[in-house]
Amino acid sequence: xxxxxxxxxxVLAALPGGAAAQPLGDAEYGEYLSAECTTCHQRDGSFxxxxxxxxxxxxxxxxxxxxxxxxxxxxxxxxxxxARLSDEEIAAxxxxxxxxxx
Amino acid sequence: xxxxxxxxxxGTLTATLTAPMVIARTRPRVVIIGGGAGGATIARxxxxxxxxxxxxxxxxxxxxxxxxxxSNLFLGGFREYKxxxxxxxxxxxxxxxxxxxxxxxxxDRDAKAVTLASGVVMPYDRLVLSPGIDFVEGSVPGWSLAxxxxxxxxxxxxxxxxxxxxxxxxxxxxGTFAMVAPPNPYRCPxxxxxxISMVAHYLKSHNPTAKILILDPKEGYSKQALFEEGWDRHYxxxxxxxxxxxxxxxxxxxxxxxxVVVDGEVEKVDVCNVIPAQRAGNIASLADVTxxxxxxxxxxxxxxxxxTNIYVLGDATNQADMPKSAFSANSQAKVAxxxxxxxLTGSKxxxxxxxxxxxxxxxxxxxxxxxxxxxxxxxxxxxxxGFISQxxxxxxxxxATYEESLGWYAGITADMFGA
Numbered sequence: 001x002x003x004x005x006x007x008x009x010x011v012l013a014a015l016p017g018g019a020a021a022q023p024l025g026d027a028e029y030g031e032y033l034s035a036e037c038t039t040c041h042q043r044d045g046s047f048x049x050x051x052x053x054x055x056x057x058x059x060x061x062x063x064x065x066x067x068x069x070x071x072x073x074x075x076x077x078x079x080x081x082x083a084r085l086s087d088e089e090i091a092a093x094x095x096x097x098x099x100x101x102x
Numbered sequence: 103x104x105x106x107x108x109x110x111x112x113g114t115l116t117a118t119l120t121a122p123m124v125i126a127r128t129r130p131r132v133v134i135i136g137g138g139a140g141g142a143t144i145a146r147x148x149x150x151x152x153x154x155x156x157x158x159x160x161x162x163x164x165x166x167x168x169x170x171x172x173s174n175l176f177l178g179g180f181r182e183y184k185x186x187x188x189x190x191x192x193x194x195x196x197x198x199x200x201x202x203x204x205x206x207x208x209x210d211r212d213a214k215a216v217t218l219a220s221g222v223v224m225p226y227d228r229l230v231l232s233p234g235i236d237f238v239e240g241s242v243p244g245w246s247l248a249x250x251x252x253x254x255x256x257x258x259x260x261x262x263x264x265x266x267x268x269x270x271x272x273x274x275x276x277g278t279f280a281m282v283a284p285p286n287p288y289r290c291p292x293x294x295x296x297x298i299s300m301v302a303h304y305l306k307s308h309n310p311t312a313k314i315l316i317l318d319p320k321e322g323y324s325k326q327a328l329f330e331e332g333w334d335r336h337y338x339x340x341x342x343x344x345x346x347x348x349x350x351x352x353x354x355x356x357x358x359x360x361x362v363v364v365d366g367e368v369e370k371v372d373v374c375n376v377i378p379a380q381r382a383g384n385i386a387s388l389a390d391v392t393x394x395x396x397x398x399x400x401x402x403x404x405x406x407x408x409x410t411n412i413y414v415l416g417d418a419t420n421q422a423d424m425p426k427s428a429f430s431a432n433s434q435a436k437v438a439x440x441x442x443x444x445x446l447t448g449s450k451x452x453x454x455x456x457x458x459x460x461x462x463x464x465x466x467x468x469x470x471x472x473x474x475x476x477x478x479x480x481x482x483x484x485x486x487x488g489f490i491s492q493x494x495x496x497x498x499x500x501x502a503t504y505e506e507s508l509g510w511y512a513g514i515t516a517d518m519f520g521a
Contacts, residue, residue: 028450029452032436032440032450032452033452035147035436036433036436036455036457038513038516038517039429039432039433039457039510039513039514039517040506040509040510040513040514041513042512042513042516042517042521043516043517043521044516044521046512046516046521047509048508048509048511048512048513049505049506049507049508049509049510049512050506050509050510050512050513076471076473076489077459077471077473077489077506079489080457080473080474080475080487080488080489081457081475083475083486083487084455084475084477084486084487
C-alpha cells in the first residue's frame with residue numbers, strides 16, 4: 001500500500017460510522033514519533049500554556065497537522081514539526097494519540 | 103487441603119523471593135551518569151518502554167535537581183526558586199529506575215564499569231554520559247571556582263542561582279552589574295542575554311539608576327537583534343555591551359577587589375557574573391571520549407565515536423548544528439533510548455530525528471523564541487529547517503510566546519521526571 005492510500009484509509013477510518021476504533025496508522029511508530037511532541041505537550045493531558053493533544057480524535061489531529069504542514073495554520077514550532085512528517089507519520093501519530101492510555 | 107494450600111503458599115513465596123534476583127542477574131543494565139535533561143529523560147524512556155526488560159540505573163548526586171533553564175526567570179522575579187526544583191521519586195517509584203545519589207568518579211571502558219565516589223563499582227552493558235558542563239580553568243584570568251562566591255557563574259542551577267539573586271538584591275543604588283559572557287560554544291546560547299534582560303527588569307523597578315555592563319568575547323550572539331530591540335524599548339540607557347572590538351575579549355577579573363580590567367582599564371563593579379568558557383562535564387574526559395573538550399557522537403544514535411557501548415547526551419556532546427540546550431538534550435535522549443533498547447532488547451529502531459526550541463523572556467509578557475529541526479547526515483547532526491521570532495511583533499504574540507514557554511517548562515520537566 002502506498003503512503004497516499006494508507007493515509008486516505010486512516011482518514012476514512014476516522015470518519016463517523018467507519019472503523020473508527022481501528023485507525024490504520026502504525027501506533028508503535030506513532031509512539032516513537034510522539035516523543036517529539038511530549039517535550040511540550042504533556043502525555044497525561046495536563047494543560048499549562050500549551051494545549052493538550054492527548055486523545056484527540058484522529059480526524060481533527062490529522063486535519064490540524066496537514067494545515068500546519070501546508071502553512072495554512074499559523075505557528076512556527078508546529079509548522080516546523082509538521083514540515084518533515086509524511087502522511088504516513090501523521091497517520092501514525094494520530095493513531096497513537098487517539099488511543100493513548102494513562 | 104491444608105497441605106495443598108501450604109505447598110501453594112510456599113511455592114508462591116519462593117517465586118516472589120527468587121524472581122527479582124534472577125531478573126537482576128539476567129537483565130541488561132544501562133547506567134546513566136547525570137540526572138538532567140538528557141539523563142533523566144533517557145532513564146524514564148528506557149524504563150517506561152522496556153517494561154522491565156532493562157535494569158536502568160541513574161547516578162545523580164543531588165536529591166533535588168534545580169534546573170538551570172528558567173533560572174533567569176527566578177532572577178527577574180517571575181518564578182519561585184522552589185518551582186525550579188524536581189525530585190527523582192517518581193522515576194524510582196513509578197518507573198522502577200534505580201536512582202543512586204552518588205558521584206561518578208571514573209569509567210573503566212575495558213571492564214565496562216563505573217566507579218562511584220562511595221567506592222561502589224557498577225558494571226554496565228551500556229553507559230550513558232549526560233554530565234552537562236564544567237568550566238575551562240583559566241579561561242577568565244583571575245577567576246577560579248575558589249572565587250565563585252565573590253563572582254558567581256550561576257550557570258549551573260542551584261545555590262549559585264540563589265547567590266546571584268541575593269547579590270543583585272543587595273546592589274547599592276546606582277551600582278554596576280557586570281557580566282563576563284562566555285565564548286562559543288556554551289550551554290543555552292541566548293541564556294546570558296535573557297539573564298541580562300531579567301536583571302534589567304529587576305533593576306528597573308528596584309534600582310532604576312543602576313547600570314549593566316556586558317563584557318563579551320563574541321562578535322555576535324543568539325537572538326541579538328531581538329534582545330537589542332527589547333533593551334532599547336524596556337531598559338533604555340541601562341545596558342552597555344563591550345564586544346571584542348572594544349576589548350571584551352581582553353579582560354581579567356580581581357574578585358577580591360570586585361574589579362574588572364578591560365584592555366588595561368580598571369572598572370569597579372558591584373556584582374560580577376562570570377560565565378567562563380565551557381567543556382563537557384569532567385566525567386566525559388575521564389572516560390576519554392572527548393576531543394577538544396566535547397564528546398563527538400554518531401549523528402544517528404548519539405553513540406560516542408570512540409566507544410560503541412557509550413552514549414553521550416546534551417551539553418557535553420559536540421552536536422554540530424544543534425545548540426546546547428535542555429530541549430536538545432531531551433530530544434537526543436529519546437533517539438538514544440530507542441537505539442539502546444534496539445541493541446539490548448531487540449525492539450524496533452526508528453530513524454533519528456531531533457528538534458530544539460529556545461524561549462527567552464525580555465520583559466513581562468515579552469517572549470521570543472528560536473528553533474529548528476535536525477536530522478543525521480553521514481557527517482553530523484544537521485539543521486533541516488528553523489524559525490526565529492521577528493522584530494516588531496505585536497504584544498499579543500509576544501505574550502502568547504511567553505505563555506508557551508511556561509507550557510514547555512511544565513512539559514519538559516514532566517517528560518524528564520514523570521508527571
